[in-house]
Amino acid sequence: MVKVVDVEINVMSFKRAFNREPTEAEMGALMRLNAKRNEKQCGGKNTIEKIDRRLASASKARDYIKSQPLKRNIVVTRTAWSVNYLLKLDLNKSQIMDVLHISEIAYDRAVKQYNLPRDGIERRFKNDKR
Numbered sequence: 001m002v003k004v005v006d007v008e009i010n011v012m013s014f015k016r017a018f019n020r021e022p023t024e025a026e027m028g029a030l031m032r033l034n035a036k037r038n039e040k041q042c043g044g045k046n047t048i049e050k051i052d053r054r055l056a057s058a059s060k061a062r063d064y065i066k067s068q069p070l071k072r073n074i075v076v077t078r079t080a081w082s083v084n085y086l087l088k089l090d091l092n093k094s095q096i097m098d099v100l101h102i103s104e105i106a107y108d109r110a111v112k113q114y115n116l117p118r119d120g121i122e123r124r125f126k127n128d129k130r
Contacts, residue, residue, distance in 0.1 A: 009033050037084040078125050087117035 014022050014109060022030065036048055076084070079102060086096045097107050110116060 009037065045086070073120050073122050074114065075124050076114050076121055077110070079106060080116065081115045081121060081123065081125065083107060084116045084118065084121055085112045087111075 011022060011027070011030065014026070014030065022128060031049060032051070035051065079100065082100055083096055086099060091099070093104075093107060096102075114121075
């Protein structure tokens with residue numbers, strides 16, 4: 001059995017060994033190995049467990065926020081208000097994009113950001129100069 005000591009674990013050594021860029025999962029594994037290796041040097045204990053707890057609490061907070069009811073009266077952009085209005089008139093996605101002269105990305109962003117179609121949208125607009 002060979003004990004390897006003082007082996008540098010980083011992206012450059014990974015590239016040399018595998019002749020490619022590491023994936024996101026492999027980057028995470030490299031970071032975990034570095035954290036575990038440096039745990040004794042820094043005097044910190046259970047670094048990996050701290051990272052896992054932080055990620056778990058962040059996902060728990062996101063789930064809690066998603067479970068909360070949406071605000072009733074919200075202020076939206078003009079585009080989002082128009083998309084909401086046209087969705088309530090039973091127009092489909094391509095028709096709305098043609099009427100408003102917007103891209104599919106802008107349509108999808110408005111629907112996702114404001115959870116359209118929905119009631120309780122005020123006609124006051126964000127960034128209104130008036």
